[in-house]
Structure formats: C-alpha cells, structure tokens
Amino acid sequence: MSKTSKAKKKWNIDDIAKWGPGRHELGATIPESGNADDYETGGWRSERPVRDREKCNDCMICFFACPDSSIRVENGKMVDIDLEHCKGCGICAQVCPRDAIEMKNEIIACKLEEK
C-alpha cells in the first residue's frame, strides 16, 4: 500500500493574486473541498428561476436536479433559490412536475425586484 502525504488544514489564499510558481500546489491541485461556495457564479445568469409558492408542493425534484446545489431547503421545505450561485440553466423549471418554476429574463426580474 502506498503512503499518503499529511492532510492539510484550511487553504489560505488571501494573497493568491501574487502567487508565483513556487507557491501553488503541484499540478494546480486544489487542496481542500467545498470551496465552490466561494465562487459566485450568479452573474453568469441571463434567465432567473422564479418559483410560484402556490403551485410548489416541495417535492424536491428540483433540489435533486439542480447541478449547482442552488435550491435552498430547510426542514423538508424548498425555501428559495440561491441566486449568488444559480447560473440560470433552467433545469429546475424543466423538471418541475407542477410548472411551479418559471424562467424570467434576468434584467426584467432585476427591475421588478427594484420596484
């Protein structure tokens, strides 16, 4: 059996913008998990999923289908959509059996939100 290198704690990337060749993990490996949360991809979105609470029965199909884990769930209920990470792919709207999610133009949705 092969040995493994010692596990590391938290990856400190405070000044990563300045990192030279010697500072990185070999092979561009990212030595910790769960940091996709730090990368806000909501800005990629051109269409926003808007959920109709009346139609939704918290079946969780959108939760399983969402590729970005952007369906927020608390106590077995779909609470809302994490717009900081949702890329607007529309899969949730496509899979919803009750047509409770509608994809709306992001600019229009933003303007509605401002009002």
Next chain:
Amino acid sequence: MARKAITGNGAIALALKQVEPDVMAAYPITPQTEIAQNYAQFVADGAVKTEYIAVESEHSAMSAAIGSCAAGARTITATSSQGFALMWEMLFIAASLRLPLTMPVITRALSGPINIHCDHSDSMGGRDCGWIQLYGEDAQEGYDNAIQAFRIAEHMEVRLPVMTMIDGFIISGAIGPVETLEDADVKKFVGEYTALNPLLNVENPVTVGAFDSLGGWYFEHKVAQNRAMDNAMKVIEEVGKDFGSLSGREYSHFKTHMIEDAEIVLVAIGSAAGNVKTMVDTLRGEGKKVGMLKVRTFRPFPYKQIRQALSNACVIGVMDRSDSYGAQGGPLFTEISAAMFAGETRPKMFNFIYGLGGRDIFPDDIRGAVETLEQAAAGEAVSQTRHYLNVREG
C-alpha cells in the same frame, strides 16, 4: 544479481515486475506488445499484486493511468508509435498534473506509410509534452532506466512523469545479455511510494484538474513545470550514481567515448550508438581523431554539460533517427546546435538522418558520415548541413 539472455521487452517487463507498482493500464501495440503481455501474465500468475487495467486504446491507457496516479497509486503504462500518438493530449495532462507516472516507450516509426519498424518519430515528436525522456542503447539500459525512472519521477523536487526509450525490434525484440538485480534490491532502491494530494485520501479531499480561467495561474504552473525539469537535471545524476552503487553501472546524462582529443565527434542516441562506437574504434585504429557522445537524457536536455564535453571538437556530426520536417535538421541536431551556439568557439555542425522506418545503418554509412565531417575539418566546402544515410537516390 543474475545474467540473463532476454529480449529488451522481456528485460523491461522484468524490471517493472520487480518494482511491482500498484496499477498498470496498458494497451498492446507492436513492438511494445511483449511488455503488456508479459506483465498481464505476471498478474494472471499471481506473481505481482498489481491491478492490471485492460483498456480499449492508448488514449484510455494514459487516461486510466492519470486517474490511477491522481488517486494515489504508483502507476505505469507502456507504448509505441501510433499508441504514443493516440496518447498525445493526455501526455500533457499527466505532466501538468505533476503525476509521477513511468512509461517505457519502444520507439517505432509513425505512419504513413504504415510502418512498424524502428525510428524515433514517436518519442521525439513528444519531446515538448513535459515528460522526462531517457534513451537507452540496449536491453541493459532499458532495464536500468525503467527502474531509475521511478526514483526520478517520484522525487519531491521533480514530480514529473518519465518515459524511457529503447529502439523497437532492434533492442525490444532481440535477445541480449542483461544483468538483473534481486527483487528485494529493486524494491529497496525505488522505495515506498508517497502519493501527493491523492484523490482517495478522504481525510483531505482535493480537486485535481480544475479549470484555470483567464487571469488565473496557468503561466505560473508552466514555469513551475520547467523549474521541476531544472531540478530533474540534478536528480537524474544523483539517482544514476545511487544506481551505480547498487549495480556497478553508473548513469549520467550522456556517455562519451574517445572525445578528449577528438577533432571530429559523432553524437548518437539509442541503439545506433553501439555501431558508432565500434566505427570510432576502427577509425582510431586508422589514426583518425574521432570520438562519440551518446545522449541518454533528452528532456531535460543537458545543454551545459554537453557544451562542455564537446568544447574541443572542431566538427560535430549529429545522428538523428527522426526527421523534423522543414527544420534545419532532426531534433537532436537542433538541440546540440543550440547548446554549442553559446560556446566561445563554435564547431561546424552537420546532421545525419538515418534509420527512418527501420532502414538499416551499416558501418560504411557511418564511415561515409565521418568522411563528410573530415572534408569540413580540412576546410573544404560541404554544401549541405543535413544528410541522409543509406537512402536510395536512384
């Protein structure tokens, strides 16, 4: 230690068996087939605990090897020619992920026309894929390099994949004498494998192969790769010395023969070095000041050491077993020329391309090359830089 009569492929398969890596992912291709076949037999016989992955192509072989190595296993593969070409994009991935894979390459021509015989088109074409490249002259060097490759690749200041070449058929299929080491000595020499940031370490989950977007660190990672090559220059020598202590056969980046007072030096790589050495001895017997330099390490290229070694030569003839279409000469020629350019005195440089697609090279061909070099040494004009040996011009 034991002295065996064995094929080049057999010797390499034995070396790999003695190391007994965790995983081999390989696809058989002429003239490498015997390595894949022998190793699969060792696995089937229970002689090794290696997991053998029978893949459906070389692209898959290299992909599986990359996955396995990234997961944390000491991993090997082997290939030739079209198989090497099919691995192409994955070769770069293996190097850039800094995975210490090792791979014997049994050199063979690339199609077309379809040709299964020896030349260096495959490995020389892959000289910029980021792998360390060691070329062996005979089965003994194939065996020795295959073992040393693990120590070099896995060195923490290197962590780059290593390919070790022997000439297809000429060495891979011919039976020759090989001094083999004891299994325990080989295992002790390569040591226990330490995986760096392995995917299967659940204590420390990692991401391998993430996207590096615009404004990212691609450039810095490439520089790091090349600095690892710089480090490899030293590590290859250290490992070669250690191997010498174990086996009595010490290795460095290249070997020289009669170059101290040589006016004319032939540079060779691979199995033809033996023919060149014999011809050098014959010509010395005729009173001619001829010498030879045999290149072992092609990547990283030991340009400083070679420049130093060749500093007394007036005329250098570089022998390439592959061509570089549209270039001044073959890959070895352009490397040696570049190395010599920075010297205080520049020798006259000529290129002799030979053996493409397995074309034989005869002693008289080498003698003819030396005659051309003698003309240049005497100050006579030699119209061409690039010459082809034993090519039909009917």
